[in-house]
Amino acid sequence: MSQPGDYDAVRKDIVAQLKKPDYDDGSAGPVFVRLAWHSAGTYDAKSDTGGSNGAGMRYEAEGGDPANAGLQVARAFLEPVKERHPWITYSDLWTLAGAVAVKEMGGPDVKWLPGRTDFVDDSKVPPRGRLPDAAQGADHLRHIFYRMGFNDQEIVALSGAHNLGRGHKDRSGFDGPWVNNPTRFSNQYFRLLLNLDWKPRTLSNGVKQFNYSDPDAAEDEKEEPLMMLPTDVSLLSDNSFLPWVKKYAEDKELFFQHFADVFAKLLELGIRRDDKGSVVNTDNVRGGYVS
Ligand code: DDH
Known part of the structure; x- marks a missing residue:
């Protein structure tokens, strides 16, 4: 087990999970990127709901959305990393895995900051249908x-x-x-x-x-x-x-x-930080301030 906050140790273990000789094209990288994107891509700016905070895909309402079919594989690949670093939240782990995978596959450095919470408020679960439908234009x-x-x-x-x-x-x-x-x-x-x-x-x-x-x-x-x-x-x-x-x-x-800029922006949707980068909306769900 690593020290809480040792994100470099987590990064190393994510890298170790990428190589998968018997899976797809030999790498879990693409499905990690998709997991990070789908965890964040439910965000709605107007109502300030959705987004990576809360890691709602652990539950049927979001995880069972047909748009998320197959992402249980990515979450299972990351489970050994969570076991070795139990202090990291799932929402941080999934978003970090996307950023690490992009870099390891030869892409740019994506700025990533920690601090997401796994706290879920059922009344704010984003409705299905917020992710894109590939049949459209x-x-x-x-x-x-x-x-x-x-x-x-x-x-x-x-x-x-x-x-x-x-x-x-x-x-x-x-x-x-x-x-x-x-x-x-x-x-x-x-x-x-x-x-x-x-x-x-x-x-x-x-x-x-x-x-x-x-x-x-x-x-x-x-x-x-x-x-x-x-x-x-x-x-x-x-x-x-x-x-x-x-x-x-x-x-x-x-x-x-x-x-790099836009993927970092995606991973930050609904997360609000103070000057030092600490998340200020951790006691509420998916970015919505409790009034
Ligand atoms: Fe995507 N994507 N995506 N996608 N996506 C699929 C696979 C992957 C759409 C539909 C699909 C983004 C945007 C869109 C990745 C990353 C990103 C698949 C196939 C469909 C369908 C899934 C499967 O059968 O396993 C549509 C529609 C859009 C859009 O409207 C723009 C974005 C923004 C990202 C991102 O990461 C920034 C990745 C990676 C995959 C490959 C996953 C895999 O398992 O391999």
């Missing part, structure tokens, strides 16, 4: 991400996380990776989104996505097709999103900087 993206307080540039930068990981038929129903190397953080997602010929495809489960297969590959060398979600493809047909897709495709450094 640009209007939906704005509806969901403006609610959290993000702008168009930030929506595109956040979407670049789809450089990591894959869709799973038994989780979301979507199938396949976005890029060829889905455990390496890069701006490849934007380059492929812009440059490949994405073809609509309806899977056997009825789910509609976009696929790309190399037409020149010999039949016995065919790799798993790459995929894009309808929400990903919608970035191309929007006058405000498209320029950012192009910028990030051209300029990896810019994308890394913007992603």
